[in-house]
Amino acid sequence: EPEVTQTPSHQVTQMGQEVILRCVPISNHLYFYWYRQILGQKVEFLVSFYNNEISEKSEIFDDQFSVERPDGSNFTLKIRSTKLEDSAMYFCASRTDTGELFFGEGSRLTVL
Amino acid sequence: QKEVEQDPGPLSVPEGAIVSLNCTYSNSAFQYFMWYRQYSRKGPELLMYTYSSGNKEDGRFTAQVDKSSKYISLFIRDSQPSDSATYLCAMTRIQGAQKLVFGQGTRLTINP
Numbered sequence: 001e002p003e004v005t006q007t008p009s010h011q012v013t014q015m016g017q018e019v020i021l022r023c024v025p026i027s028n029h030l031y032f033y034w035y036r037q038i039l040g041q042k043v044e045f046l047v048s049f050y051n052n053e054i055s056e057k058s059e060i061f062d063d064q065f066s067v068e069r070p071d072g073s074n075f076t077l078k079i080r081s082t083k084l085e086d087s088a089m090y091f092c093a094s095r096t097d098t099g100e101l102f103f104g105e106g107s108r109l110t111v112l
Numbered sequence: 113q114k115e116v117e118q119d120p121g122p123l124s125v126p127e128g129a130i131v132s133l134n135c136t137y138s139n140s141a142f143q144y145f146m147w148y149r150q151y152s153r154k155g156p157e158l159l160m161y162t163y164s165s166g167n168k169e170d171g172r173f174t175a176q177v178d179k180s181s182k183y184i185s186l187f188i189r190d191s192q193p194s195d196s197a198t199y200l201c202a203m204t205r206i207q208g209a210q211k212l213v214f215g216q217g218t219r220l221t222i223n224p
Binding site for chain 1: 148153158161204217
């Protein structure tokens, strides 16, 4: 069964460092998303991406964040200068035409 | 008032019991409703996806939507220990690149 894959599964970084989280969405999906979940809290929307551009972004998704689809398969989230409060699980998701959203297993980011 | 409200639990029931999980929402523009299951430190797994008011059944799971009351439910019949997880309700306004808004999640334990 096709699935969304994410790498790395866990990344530890120092505050102020740049981090890139990678995702391979399901191949025939056209809508891509990043969500995050701080430990013990709800899943929060960060950004949606369609037709090679951002469709919507939340107030969390400030200038420190960017997304890119560098080729036909990968979808990346970059955090330019990480802060302690960026520590969370980051989930990539992709969506069918009929609206079902499928999530990857997540990348756990720990900022020290 | 939060857009989506979900009792975080925890909820603990004996194996074989019928489980009822619920969410209420305030935004009448929500049209598509989903239930996800999330195991600890894993990505949300789509269980049910519904659009219209009424019931939708899939195996031991039944999703119920009452748009007039802004209330959705997930019923699990013949609950199993493997059903122990956090259950997240999520909803969105229209199709397209619209974001999902999640509830807090209800932590469920099925006791053998």
